[in-house]
Amino acid sequence: MSDLARRDELAANLDAVRRRIEAAATAVGRDPDEVTLVAVTKFFPASDVRLLAELGVTDVGENRHQEAQDKAAACADLDLRWHFIGGLQSNKAAAVASYADVVESVDRRKLVAPLNRGAHERSHEIEVLLQVSLDPPGREGRAGADAEDLDDLARAVEEAGMLRLRGLMAVAPLGEDPSAAYDRLSRIRADFVAARPSADLLSAGMSADLEAAVKAGATHVRLGTAVLGPRPRN
Template sequence: MGETADTLAARWAAVRQRVDAACRAAGRDPAEVTVLPVSKTFGVEAVREAVALGLTRFGENKVQELRDKSAALAELPLDWVLIGHLQTNKAKDAARLASEVQSLDRLELAEALHRRLGAEGRAIDVLVQVKTSPEESKHGLPPDELPAFLDRLGGYPTLRVRGLMTLAVQSEDDAAVRACFRRLRELRDAATARGHQLPRLSMGMSGDFPQAIAEGATEVRIGTAIFGRRPVPAK
């Protein structure tokens, strides 16, 4: 790899190698899967270090943290992606600062984002978050509500719907984890058959991305495997 120390550069290279290996194991082209570095809870300097490696797109869970980092790094051409649950009253900042929202899960939020984006004169990419895990703590649209929801989103031209996102169940049971990812792919395929263009599947994190790739992920969201142990507990 050229990097042997426990540095961000070494971790990034290792993650990229592991993603490529998972793609090959699944019979897929590594070029089909992108990595979204998740910088939540990590400071501005960690992001700067990642930018020095050529990374320009970062995932954040909270609007407040995205706002603080985007202000501190305003001189850099970065794309900020909201991947955490978004409260409707935070839609204004999301519409102003985010290049993408991956956690769109209700019509109320779609309406708020559309209204704020119109005021900003912007349009952004969005992914619909679907709840494929039985865990109460997980957010997302119920799978049976997805068809009607996608139909309604056609009325919000500022929201460019690009695909679906999910969080798998937190379990040591590999079959249960893969079932969550498989469910999202099946939902995407059914929506595609109904005429929706949803090329992207954002699923899989540091602990389960090989399973997600095996089930068709086009993007994996990686935090600790790139940035290291989180400095504070992440909710």
């Protein structure tokens, strides 16, 4: 596909996504401008990131460290905010801090010290979202901290000099109605923000369930397929 054809495809996809966000926000009395699109570019080339930037995308999400690092370096001349949204290993956390502006997947204390060290080495404050699990008790599923552990984890982030606690992130459990899952998330978030009013960001919702996430108060939606199309085979 030519660059022009790909640009046209991405432009059409973005228009459709922005209309979905606008409709979802308007339906619950929210300002659509309160909802930030994070374009998830996993498996797609840096050339697509450049086209997205031309089309007004400002926030890009990646969930694999090496790919994210390489893509951020290739697009360093662009004014983009890079979100790391994947499962994070403690031995990679400092390296992730070398390019990420936002780390959305902090789910245990062990990640805090290396992230803080990496941010110090970069001399760049990192925004942090705590990933909370929405899985029912006793069921293995998505990553994330248990809701009752969020206060302890939040204190660890707040005590780190180069990390700024901004809010929560979650993924709806597989096989469950996302509306029910995001209702639980909304209640968890209400308690969290009551104790920490400045940590009011909420990253939730993907291509299939962004409407339910926006209804539950998401300030960021992480969209891959809806923006970029089916993932290419590696």
